[in-house]
Amino acid sequence: MTNELIDFTLVSVALLGIGIYGLAVKRNFIRMLFAVEIIINAANLSLVAFGRFLPHSGGQTLALFSIAIAAAEVAVGLSLIIVAYRMYQNVDIADFRSLKG
Amino acid sequence: MADAAFLALTVITIGSAIAALELRSLIYGSIALMGTLGGIAGFFFLLDAPFVALFQLAVYVGSIAVLILFTVMLVKRELIFKKIEDKRRKFAGIGLMMVVMVALGAVFLDSGIKTITTDEPPVDFRDIGTDFVTYYWPALILMGLILAGSVTGALVLAKREDVENDQRTN
Numbered sequence: 421m422t423n424e425l426i427d428f429t430l431v432s433v434a435l436l437g438i439g440i441y442g443l444a445v446k447r448n449f450i451r452m453l454f455a456v457e458i459i460i461n462a463a464n465l466s467l468v469a470f471g472r473f474l475p476h477s478g479g480q481t482l483a484l485f486s487i488a489i490a491a492a493e494v495a496v497g498l499s500l501i502i503v504a505y506r507m508y509q510n511v512d513i514a515d516f517r518s519l520k521g
Numbered sequence: 522m523a524d525a526a527f528l529a530l531t532v533i534t535i536g537s538a539i540a541a542l543e544l545r546s547l548i549y550g551s552i553a554l555m556g557t558l559g560g561i562a563g564f565f566f567l568l569d570a571p572f573v574a575l576f577q578l579a580v581y582v583g584s585i586a587v588l589i590l591f592t593v594m595l596v597k598r599e600l601i602f603k604k605i606e607d608k609r610r611k612f613a614g615i616g617l618m619m620v621v622m623v624a625l626g627a628v629f630l631d632s633g634i635k636t637i638t639t640d641e642p643p644v645d646f647r648d649i650g651t652d653f654v655t656y657y658w659p660a661l662i663l664m665g666l667i668l669a670g671s672v673t674g675a676l677v678l679a680k681r682e683d684v685e686n687d688q689r690t691n
Contacts, residue, residue: 423527427527428568430626433625438538445607447607457558458542465561468565468573469568473639480572480644483573498592499674499676
């Protein structure tokens, strides 16, 4: 393997930074979901990269579980988007204020 | 030292991640997100994990990205092209991103990760299947239940109650 562990780790850190930027700056619900997806993928990349250095398949197995659970999260997140859009006719999270005290 | 395939995948992945967040149109943004997810699958191939890479392609690029695309199409047209963000928070967000990247990057560069090398042979994907049905079988069943529960919950959430769905009258 010519690529080293630190290379994959740095790519993962860069993706984490981009995801945090998206979560902090964007107010569009769908774009915030994009940012969450990017962060989850950075975590999966770290899992598989570190798992490559183990003598067993534990890292890859955990990454597969993580991908499946992320799929469930996206399904629920998208249905929440649809419900919120139906209620407010908007995707701006600043408008979603009905739980605000 | 990283090879050319790694560098190309890095450019594709990070570039399309930025494009997914910054492109004006949400539709192009979700297509750029597909590029990021596909780039991650490429990294999995480089890490000798072809099973995870194909799983990533099937689940993320194949289904989640298409699901996101269809959700975007349900949104009003002017909202798809409208950029909603706090201008004041933009610079703070860029600063936060830089702090995270520099701090975590410095920690990793300073740690012992740089010297780790491996002579391990790649894991056979048959081992992953064996793991799933032997050691991890309770987790596998639990994952199936969680997936079924979340999809059912999503359907219940998205169901419209103001529309009569009774088709027996037709």
